[in-house]
Amino acid sequence: xxxxxxxxxxxxxxxxxxxxxxxxxxxxxxxxxxxxxxxxxxxxxxxxxxxxxxxxxxxxxxxxxxxxxxxxxxxxxxxxxxxxxxxxxxxxxxxxxxxxxxxxxxxxxxxxxxxxxxxxxxxxxxxx
Numbered sequence: 001x002x003x004x005x006x007x008x009x010x011x012x013x014x015x016x017x018x019x020x021x022x023x024x025x026x027x028x029x030x031x032x033x034x035x036x037x038x039x040x041x042x043x044x045x046x047x048x049x050x051x052x053x054x055x056x057x058x059x060x061x062x063x064x065x066x067x068x069x070x071x072x073x074x075x076x077x078x079x080x081x082x083x084x085x086x087x088x089x090x091x092x093x094x095x096x097x098x099x100x101x102x103x104x105x106x107x108x109x110x111x112x113x114x115x116x117x118x119x120x121x122x123x124x125x126x127x128x
Contacts, residue, residue, distance in 0.1 A: 040077050040114045048080055048110055052087055055103045064090045077114035
């Protein structure tokens with residue numbers, strides 16, 4: 001009489017480097033690089049980053065070093081998109097709300113090709 005032994009099958013494990021942040025975002029369905037079918041090059045993100053830092057100016061960088069650091073080290077267009085709120089507050093503090101809104105409208109136009117359509121819908125026109 002032969003006893004059938006079941007061999008446990010274990011899924012293949014990832015051998016790449018894992019960290020808490022990447023594992024958390026992978027669980028949420030985040031895939032680095034190609035989000036929602038949108039692809040952007042590092043050069044496009046860098047142009048956008050430089051435009052945001054340029055709008056802040058040297059005085060703004062000195063007055064808001066945490067924001068400047070965040071803008072320098074965000075690695076994608078979506079991260080820069082979410083930094084707009086802080087940038088708007090810093091610009092309003094430095095230049096006044098009217099001028100800050102004009103600058104932000106110019107920056108928002110540069111985001112159009114880099115973001116998923118759902119994020120651009122959140123940039124409602126300013127009420128005047």
